[in-house]
Amino acid sequence: MPPAARNRTLMLQEDELPALRRKLQRLDAAVPEASIRDSIICQDCMEAVPHMPDACVDLLFVDPPYNLRKQFSNTSFSPRSAEDYMAWCDSWLGQMRRLLKPDASVYICGDWRSSAALQQVCERHFTIQNRITFEREKGRGAKRNWKNASEDIWFCTVSNDYYFNADAVKLRRQVIAPYRSNGKPKDWNEDETGRFRLTHPSNVWTDISIPFWSMPENTPHPTQKPEKLLAKIILASSRPGDLVFDPFAGSGTTGVTAKKLGRSFAMIEQEEEYCLYAAKRIQEIPQRPHIQGYHDEVFWERNTLALQKQGTRRGESS
Numbered sequence: 001m002p003p004a005a006r007n008r009t010l011m012l013q014e015d016e017l018p019a020l021r022r023k024l025q026r027l028d029a030a031v032p033e034a035s036i037r038d039s040i041i042c043q044d045c046m047e048a049v050p051h052m053p054d055a056c057v058d059l060l061f062v063d064p065p066y067n068l069r070k071q072f073s074n075t076s077f078s079p080r081s082a083e084d085y086m087a088w089c090d091s092w093l094g095q096m097r098r099l100l101k102p103d104a105s106v107y108i109c110g111d112w113r114s115s116a117a118l119q120q121v122c123e124r125h126f127t128i129q130n131r132i133t134f135e136r137e138k139g140r141g142a143k144r145n146w147k148n149a150s151e152d153i154w155f156c157t158v159s160n161d162y163y164f165n166a167d168a169v170k171l172r173r174q175v176i177a178p179y180r181s182n183g184k185p186k187d188w189n190e191d192e193t194g195r196f197r198l199t200h201p202s203n204v205w206t207d208i209s210i211p212f213w214s215m216p217e218n219t220p221h222p223t224q225k226p227e228k229l230l231a232k233i234i235l236a237s238s239r240p241g242d243l244v245f246d247p248f249a250g251s252g253t254t255g256v257t258a259k260k261l262g263r264s265f266a267m268i269e270q271e272e273e274y275c276l277y278a279a280k281r282i283q284e285i286p287q288r289p290h291i292q293g294y295h296d297e298v299f300w301e302r303n304t305l306a307l308q309k310q311g312t313r314r315g316e317s318s
């Protein structure tokens with residue numbers, strides 16, 4: 001059956017595969033930093049990381065397989081005991097410590113089952129600064145349990161000397177009960193797109209949409225993270241030109257978002273199919289430079305695309 005007309009999921013065509021494959025690399029010996037910048041490494045991260053240089057990474061983003069049954073292309077991941085999952089996480093996180101600059105930040109994703117184990121592993125290697133919880137609307141309801149609609153991201157740093165730019169990740173919130181003082185808006189603004197307030201981000205994120213078929217960033221990867229989520233992390237915890245590293249890169253969301261925001265990336269992913277999605281997404285950045293939900297240098301609430309476009313039209317005509 002042909003895909004629905006509005007289905008914008010990225011697909012690979014047979015005739016583009018050779019050129020995309022040439023964009024991937026493997027690391028079989030030590031390499032300088034220049035050769036991992038803006039590269040997609042198609043390999044088991046445990047094999048590749050030992051060949052990467054010391055202290056080259058400014059921001060590490062890790063979205064590992066959670067402690068669940070999940071098929072990732074040719075490889076299936078099976079749940080294990082909490083202790084075994086913790087030992088597995090420790091085996092790769094311990095190796096990655098060496099790659100980080102002294103002021104680097106680290107973000108590690110997990111669901112409620114894996115989050116406690118990840119917290120303990122993070123404590124062994126880093127200073128934990130916070131736990132972000134984001135609401136994920138997508139997911140099945142359950143008859144005998146609460147629908148699983150949240151995930152955690154552990155925010156850690158190598159030291160207490162780290163970069164954090166809260167002003168770069170402000171959220172544009174609709175003002176429901178506008179308060180005026182002497183007839184003037186108090187702490188809020190108004191334009192053609194409505195009444196709003198720019199707020200500092202908290203550690204509870206309710207403005208995230210998990211990619212789905214009508215979003216142009218969507219790929220067939222089963223657990224793809226949204227570009228908007230990565231944009232918050234990259235803008236808050238890296239500077240333009242910094243190196244953002246993702247050792248479990250999947251469809252390449254980290255590299256795509258880093259590039260769109262003027263950073264460099266290094267990504268490792270062991271499944272060739274996913275590396276090819278990543279390579280194609282990187283190639284298509286000039287045609288699709290925007291990050292859905294991040295517009296005019298602020299983050300917008302969910303379901304405000306029409307308002308964002310209205311803002312753009314106003315900006316263009318004035």
Ligand SMILES: C[S@@+](CC[C@H](N)C(=O)[O-])C[C@H]1O[C@@H](n2cnc3c(N)ncnc32)[C@H](O)[C@@H]1O
Binds near residue numbers: 045248249253268
């Ligand atoms: C949760 S997904 C990451 C999804 C990604 N954040 C995205 O936005 O598409 C985890 C990924 O890690 C990959 N993976 C699992 N073990 C790996 C390993 N040892 N080395 C490299 N990649 C691995 C899986 O193939 C899967 O694509």
